Amino acid sequence: MFSAKIWKLGDDIDTDIILPTEYLAFETVQEMKPYAFSPLRPDLASKIQPGDMIVAGNNFGCGSSREQAPEVVKALGVSCIVAKSYARIFFRNAINNGLLLIEQPDLFDEVSEGDIAEVTPGKEIKVNGKSYDIASLPDNLTEILEAGGLVKAMRKRNGLD
Amino acid sequence: MAMTMAEKIIAAAAGKESCKAGDIETVTVDKMMSNDGTTHLTIDMYNNLKNPHIADVSKLVWIIDHNIPADSPKTAASHKKMREFAKENGITFYEGEGVCHQIMMENHVRPGELIFGADSHTCAYGALGAFGTGVGCTDYLYSIVTGTSWLLVPETIRFNLHGSLKPGVYARDLILTIIGKISANGANYKAMEFAGEGLHDLSIADRIAICNLCVEAGAKTALMEVDDVAMDYLKEHGREPKAIFKSDDDAEFSEVYDIDLSEIEPIVAKPHFVDNIAPAKDCSDVKIDEAFLGSCNNGRIEDLRVGAAVIKGKHVHPKVRFFVVPASRAVYKQALKEGLLDIFMEAGAMVMNPNCSVCWGACQGVIGEGETLISTGTRNFKGRAGHKDSFVYLASAATVAASAVAGYITVAEDL
Amino acid sequence: MGYTLVEKIIAKKVGHEVKPGDIVTVPVDWCMIDDIMVPFAVQKFEEMGFDKVYDPEKVVLIYDHFLPATQTDDSRHFRVGDEFAEKYGLKHVHRTDGICHQLMTEAGYVKPGDIAFGTDSHTVTYGCVGAFSTGIGYTEMAGILGTGQLWIKVPETIKIEIDGTLPGNVTSKDIILRIIGDLTASGATYNSLEFTGSTVDAMSVASRMTISNMSVEAGAKCGLFAPDDKTCDYCKIPYDDEIKDLHGDDNASYAKILRYRAEDFVPVCACPSLVDNIKPVSELKGTKVDQVFLGSCTNGRLEDLRTAATILKGKHIAPYVKMIVTPASRKIYRAALADGTLEILSDAGAIITTPGCGLCCGRGGGILSDGEVVVATNNRNFLGRMGTSKVQIYLASPATAAATAIAGEITEA
Numbered sequence: 001m002f003s004a005k006i007w008k009l010g011d012d013i014d015t016d017i018i019l020p021t022e023y024l025a026f027e028t029v030q031e032m033k034p035y036a037f038s039p040l041r042p043d044l045a046s047k048i049q050p051g052d053m054i055v056a057g058n059n060f061g062c063g064s065s066r067e068q069a070p071e072v073v074k075a076l077g078v079s080c081i082v083a084k085s086y087a088r089i090f091f092r093n094a095i096n097n098g099l100l101l102i103e104q105p106d107l108f109d110e111v112s113e114g115d116i117a118e119v120t121p122g123k124e125i126k127v128n129g130k131s132y133d134i135a136s137l138p139d140n141l142t143e144i145l146e147a148g149g150l151v152k153a154m155r156k157r158n159g160l161d
Numbered sequence: 162m163a164m165t166m167a168e169k170i171i172a173a174a175a176g177k178e179s180c181k182a183g184d185i186e187t188v189t190v191d192k193m194m195s196n197d198g199t200t201h202l203t204i205d206m207y208n209n210l211k212n213p214h215i216a217d218v219s220k221l222v223w224i225i226d227h228n229i230p231a232d233s234p235k236t237a238a239s240h241k242k243m244r245e246f247a248k249e250n251g252i253t254f255y256e257g258e259g260v261c262h263q264i265m266m267e268n269h270v271r272p273g274e275l276i277f278g279a280d281s282h283t284c285a286y287g288a289l290g291a292f293g294t295g296v297g298c299t300d301y302l303y304s305i306v307t308g309t310s311w312l313l314v315p316e317t318i319r320f321n322l323h324g325s326l327k328p329g330v331y332a333r334d335l336i337l338t339i340i341g342k343i344s345a346n347g348a349n350y351k352a353m354e355f356a357g358e359g360l361h362d363l364s365i366a367d368r369i370a371i372c373n374l375c376v377e378a379g380a381k382t383a384l385m386e387v388d389d390v391a392m393d394y395l396k397e398h399g400r401e402p403k404a405i406f407k408s409d410d411d412a413e414f415s416e417v418y419d420i421d422l423s424e425i426e427p428i429v430a431k432p433h434f435v436d437n438i439a440p441a442k443d444c445s446d447v448k449i450d451e452a453f454l455g456s457c458n459n460g461r462i463e464d465l466r467v468g469a470a471v472i473k474g475k476h477v478h479p480k481v482r483f484f485v486v487p488a489s490r491a492v493y494k495q496a497l498k499e500g501l502l503d504i505f506m507e508a509g510a511m512v513m514n515p516n517c518s519v520c521w522g523a524c525q526g527v528i529g530e531g532e533t534l535i536s537t538g539t540r541n542f543k544g545r546a547g548h549k550d551s552f553v554y555l556a557s558a559a560t561v562a563a564s565a566v567a568g569y570i571t572v573a574e575d576l
Numbered sequence: 577m578g579y580t581l582v583e584k585i586i587a588k589k590v591g592h593e594v595k596p597g598d599i600v601t602v603p604v605d606w607c608m609i610d611d612i613m614v615p616f617a618v619q620k621f622e623e624m625g626f627d628k629v630y631d632p633e634k635v636v637l638i639y640d641h642f643l644p645a646t647q648t649d650d651s652r653h654f655r656v657g658d659e660f661a662e663k664y665g666l667k668h669v670h671r672t673d674g675i676c677h678q679l680m681t682e683a684g685y686v687k688p689g690d691i692a693f694g695t696d697s698h699t700v701t702y703g704c705v706g707a708f709s710t711g712i713g714y715t716e717m718a719g720i721l722g723t724g725q726l727w728i729k730v731p732e733t734i735k736i737e738i739d740g741t742l743p744g745n746v747t748s749k750d751i752i753l754r755i756i757g758d759l760t761a762s763g764a765t766y767n768s769l770e771f772t773g774s775t776v777d778a779m780s781v782a783s784r785m786t787i788s789n790m791s792v793e794a795g796a797k798c799g800l801f802a803p804d805d806k807t808c809d810y811c812k813i814p815y816d817d818e819i820k821d822l823h824g825d826d827n828a829s830y831a832k833i834l835r836y837r838a839e840d841f842v843p844v845c846a847c848p849s850l851v852d853n854i855k856p857v858s859e860l861k862g863t864k865v866d867q868v869f870l871g872s873c874t875n876g877r878l879e880d881l882r883t884a885a886t887i888l889k890g891k892h893i894a895p896y897v898k899m900i901v902t903p904a905s906r907k908i909y910r911a912a913l914a915d916g917t918l919e920i921l922s923d924a925g926a927i928i929t930t931p932g933c934g935l936c937c938g939r940g941g942g943i944l945s946d947g948e949v950v951v952a953t954n955n956r957n958f959l960g961r962m963g964t965s966k967v968q969i970y971l972a973s974p975a976t977a978a979a980t981a982i983a984g985e986i987t988e989a
Contacts, residue, residue: 012761012850016958021938022233024612025642025649039960059762062795063958065697067616067713087795088766089697093713140599140727150715154624154722230900230927230935230942232646234963237945241866248896257898257927450651480658482672484644484930490922497919506910511672511930513644524940525644529651548648 001120004053004079006127007044008113009037011057015090018061018069029068029075036072050077053117057083057108061090070094080119082134084108095141098149107132163409165317166384167352170292170406174275174312182316182413190220190304191274191403196261197225198521199279201239203298204246207306216308221252222269224261227517228524236524259489259515262286262457265293266369267491271395272387273404277304281376282457282539287383288368289391290405292352294382315381316415317352317408318343322359324423329574331467332367333459333537333557336374337428339420341438349379351415354408356386359422365394366463373458374539377435427572429535430555433543441560444570450532451546452477452565453519454558455486459537460515462487462495464558469501471562471573477509478568484526485510486518510565522546535564578825580733581800582768585708585822589691596732596831601725604634606686606709608694610676611639611650612937613714614657617695620718629664630724636668636685637661638676643932646940674905674931677701677789677873680709681781682905687811688803688819693720698873698955700796703769703788704781705811706803706822711792731768731797732831734759735824738775740838745989747883748783749875749953749973751775751836752790753844757854758834765795767831770824775838776801781810782877789874790955793851843988845951846971849959857976860986865949865970868893868981869962870926871902872936872954875974878911880953884978885917887989888924894984899926899977900942902934926981938962951980 016039023035036045054073060083061069070093073081080100094101100121111117111127118126122136137145147153155161162179164172172180174188195203200223207213215221223243228236240256247254255264261278262285270276272290276283279301286293294312296304304310326335340347353375355368363371368391372383385391386407395402408414427441454460454468465487477483485505487493493515496502502512519526520538528534528547533554536546541553554570563573579587587594589602609617614637629635637657642650654671661669670679677698680686688706693699697711712726720726736755756763769791776784784801791799801807802823808815824830843857870876870884881903893899901921903909909931912918918928927942934941936954938961944950946966957969972980975989 014956014958016938016956016961020960025647025653027615027649027652039958039965059765059795062761062793063697063956065695065699065711065713066612067715070713085762085765087762088797089711089713092716096713096715138599150719151620151623154626154719158625158722160625230898230929230940231944231963232940233943234945237943237948237963241945241948244896254896256896479669479671482643493928494919494922497913497922503910503913506906506913509672509906511644512909514927514929518644524646527645527648527650529645529648529655532651547645547651551648 001118002079003116003118004051006053006055006111006113006115006117007048009054009056012059012062013056015061015063015066015069019066019072024066024068029071032068032072033075036076045076048076048078051079053079054081055108055111056081058085060086062087065089067093070097070099074099082107082125095144096150098145102134104132104134163411163413165408165412165414166354166406167292167315167317167382170273170275171312171314173273173404180314182314184314186312186314187309188275188312189309190277192220192222192269192276193301193305194222194224194261194265194276194278194283195301196280197227197240197243199298200243203279203302204242206298206302215250215305218251221305222265223247223252223254224264225256226259226261227521229257229516232524257514260457260460260517262373263488267398267489271400272391272402273406277301277310282373284376284380284383285369285373285457287372287385288365290385290387292382292384295376315350315352317354318348319414319417320353320355321357321417321419322355322422323357323419324359324421325362326422326425329559330425330427331557331559332363332370334428335422335425336371337430337438337555338425340374340378340436343378345377345434345436346379348375350381352382352384353378353380354384360385361388361390364463365390366461370458377539427557427560429560429570430541432541432552432554435541435555441556441570441572447533447554447570449481449535449564449569451526451528451534452481452483452561453526453534453536453538454561455484455488455518456520456538457488458539459558460486460488460492462492464537465496465501467558468562469504471559472508472566473504475508475566477565481565481568482526483510483565484513484519486513487515489515519546535561535570537561578827580768580828580830581770581802581822581824582708582731582733582798585689586730588689594730596730598730599727600730601727602691603725604693604720605690606692607635607717607720608676608680608692608699609637609717610641610696611653611657612641613695614653616714617717618656618660620715621721624718624722626722629666629721632665633667635666635721636680637666638670638679640675641933641937641939643672644930675873675876675933678904681705682907684812687813688807688822693717693726697792698789700792700799701785701789701873703791703798703800704784705807706801708798710797731766733768733770734764735770735772735830735833737833738773738836738838740775742775742838742841745843745975746841747973747975748779748786750841750844752787753846753854753971754841756790756794756852759794761793761850761852762795767796769796769799771801772824777804780879781806782879786874793955843973843976845986846957848968849957851957857986857988863949863986865897865951865980865985867897867942867944867948867950868899868977869935869942869950869952869954870899870974870977871904871934873904874955875953876902876904878908880974881912881917883974885920887975887978888982889920891924891982893925893981897981897984899981900929900935901926902929902941903931905931935962951977951986953977
């Protein structure tokens, strides 16, 4: 279980918002960090603290396949994202980078930015005294998450770790 | 009193019978060209004036050519500022039609005129016997507000051209050779004047290439006598001369050079100065990553014909990016009609929209760390085409096209 | 019980029947890696510790987003790609030939029934020839490069039937925009879209490409067309029984079936700043524009350029308005040179750039600034996609784009 401060975004947070094309080719994710979410909220990246969480509506991560999007969110120290739904490429990319994504239909409409949530992965999220159920991931995804991402899973397969 | 061509144009612009090198004259400027390199700055300065005013808007020509299509919100914002100001004030305005100096040659420059351009390569207009000179934003602003400016009358270095260029040698090789000879500051503050029977064989394209590059020797302007070739060009483009001047036989020149055109060889200017010249044949150990055929210096139909003739039936080296950029829409369309664009595209080159492109070093074809470019552009200064640690060689259209095929610097005849 | 097209494609590859929701590991016929993602994929591949690429014949590197380069670091991506290709013996590297999604079918790689993955979301484009293809991240791509396979969840299918004859000023772009509007930007998430009906049958492969390409904007995993004789001509393969079997069965189980009459379609735009914010062009008339963009993997093909040229012939774009035309590939550029299309467009005042992603990728090719309005034929109008977040992007068909360029305001063709 962990607790996290909530940053609240809306529906259809696309990958161009999460990281605009202009910054995609930076050599390291560290260089990209200040520009995360910049078209929508230019100051957000500097405010997010390690351990904070993002709460959003429908279709989070829609748009391009740019894996820099979940990588930069992970690099900001975001502990997890809770959204009503995710775009599918973003979902895969996040799992492959060890970023926890949680689908929850009600929480978004009932919490405010700045609220503190208590997250028990695979079980529930508690905010403002209310509990929200969350599902656990399919086995093949849990395996990747538990390995710490796809790179580590492949290294294991190749006998390197 | 005997006068040079430069003195005669300035005297006329000053409303005087005569003037001489070293005088400072107040002149009426015939035309004022500005492009998207700096116009946004001029507009800011203009808007800060107490009584902003344009003396004669019909003399202004504004051209978006450096960053078109725009590559960043910043350049787009400067374009917007320029476009809106031009629209509001009724300024003659071009956007995406080609490189400013080529647009000026095709549509505006007349022999005998004094033209300011907020761009150093404005000296190109000497190819039609006009005194074109590059100015900064402040000078430019003063001239648009007052219609006048002050000018130090330059001394003139005279180049008498004799004979003709050998096949496979171009005007570009000639001017690079001259700059190598007199050095990058050899004509500081001066006018470079070209005359002699060797001039008559040179096309307007050749003449523009020569005059355009004179600023790389520090020249204030470049001038050529107006002959039938120049008059034909004017007629073809529907214009009449303002006045035709030539230097008096007994005019005083600071230096006189006699140049035998038949002695010129294919030349490259090596990094990082335009006067660091070497025979192209001696540079075959230089591998290239990118090649550029275009610019106000060498992006005319004649240059594209030369490049296309070299590359026809061959293929660009797989690791080389070859940009071909016609200098204007008119050049683009002519090249299209003649089948040149298809020759380049078939060979694996990339034909771009008419603009400054690689020569400007932003917007298109920027080169990376450690990369080498061979270019028909105007400058090879450190970092000119992109990364600060990159290398630019200047050469003729033929040498550039041949090098694009070979993957290293070579002259066309060795391909 | 029959099968949907995506079920048939996957079943054939894994050698057994599949049903929606099954998680299966599929062999990969084609891997496409674009220039933006090359260094990242290479880095992950090396971190994973592979010593060879599973099949160098099946990997295609394409440089398109960064051509022409606008930043000093761009060419590093080409260099990393070239070095990787050399080290692992990759055969297919396209350095200056055009947009990846155009080339993957045009250059003869992806064929009906193939499974392809690419490091770009518009990899769904190859559904136009009846291939299962979709976008993935660079880490998964690195995994495929090493293993030749990837797990996927067999998607449910939404069938979209369109019958009848389209009005003259309506193109396949208007169709897919309307469908995205109806489904919403997340309405097909995890699903396969399967397009059928007499309207679809009558369409060129190029028009189908536009529809497949934008399927991802409704969240779809793929957007499929059953291959027909036109597909086979385009792919230069025989139209045999195996190909003829690649279609959704009438008795297959669909999550949803949407039926449209072609006659009901009108020219539409996706309005700022969501792809599913669809309005008829007629309702937007009078919206002043600063720029028009004709190009991209969605609408940069020869028929798109010709559509625009037909409208622009003998006319000129409005004063102070720019029209930027970026053909999708070198082959298209040359064909448009040969048939006079580019000359018409240039006479009308268009700025014709070299083939590549251009403005659609937002790193050059006509970036805009605060308060400016652009009508564009590409696939995304997200906030900040073409400059600042105060740029208004309207997505439209090539016909609407051309008519708008002449009028200087949004106009029906």
